[in-house]
Amino acid sequence: MSRIGKLPIVIPQGVEIKNDNNIVTVKGKLGELTQELHPDITIEIADNQLLVKRPSDSRQHSSMHGLYRSLLNNMVQGVSEGYTTVLELVGVGYKATVNAQQLEMSLGFSHDLLFELPEEVQAEVLQEKRANPVLTLKSYDKQLLGQVVAKIRSYRPPEPYKGKGIKFKGEEIRRKQGKTASK
Numbered sequence: 001m002s003r004i005g006k007l008p009i010v011i012p013q014g015v016e017i018k019n020d021n022n023i024v025t026v027k028g029k030l031g032e033l034t035q036e037l038h039p040d041i042t043i044e045i046a047d048n049q050l051l052v053k054r055p056s057d058s059r060q061h062s063s064m065h066g067l068y069r070s071l072l073n074n075m076v077q078g079v080s081e082g083y084t085t086v087l088e089l090v091g092v093g094y095k096a097t098v099n100a101q102q103l104e105m106s107l108g109f110s111h112d113l114l115f116e117l118p119e120e121v122q123a124e125v126l127q128e129k130r131a132n133p134v135l136t137l138k139s140y141d142k143q144l145l146g147q148v149v150a151k152i153r154s155y156r157p158p159e160p161y162k163g164k165g166i167k168f169k170g171e172e173i174r175r176k177q178g179k180t181a182s183k
Helices: 059-080 142-155
Strands: 016-020 025-028 032-036 042-046 047-054 085-090 095-099 102-106 114-118 123-126 134-139 165-167
Touching: 016 042, 025 059, 032 059, 047 059, 059 142, 085 142, 095 123, 102 142, 114 142, 134 142, 142 165
Parallel strands: none
Antiparallel strands: 016 025, 025 032, 042 047, 085 134, 085 165, 095 102, 102 114, 123 134
16 A cells, blocks of 8 residues: 555645646646646545545556655645755856856856756856855756756766765765875
8 A cells, every 4th residue: 555645635725736637737826737647546636635546456556656646746836835956066166157047057167058947947046255156946847847957967966086066055975085095
């Protein structure tokens, strides 16, 4: 029995959920998201709660039960509150600027990197003296935000010797000593 799948999703004030032929649309103050459900999985809306149901206790139905409950919960939370991810650019001369929906990053290459942000993602850069630049990304779509963050991190992943790269705010990088430590 899926423990996550059994939990009801509380629908906040101002969030509207529609189900048309297993295509669920969640609409809130921040935006609108859609998700196609497997034909075996059904949903029920009652008393400001959303319940995800499955037809049997088979392994496949059990795994889909928890998956779709999590996806729908992320959608409800996204359109009502939104998601935020904070990245830190660690390295000498690393900087970033945002122009409309274009992120320009200087990450130690011979050229600046340009990254086109999707419409659903808003970016903000905080750059203070004697501190690493901080890039804040906000969106109502958790999946899209995760993909954008992964793509940005892939340009300069944190490395273990000097600790340079793009890392999450507060992330601890396991440091290595290097080859001079063995002598």
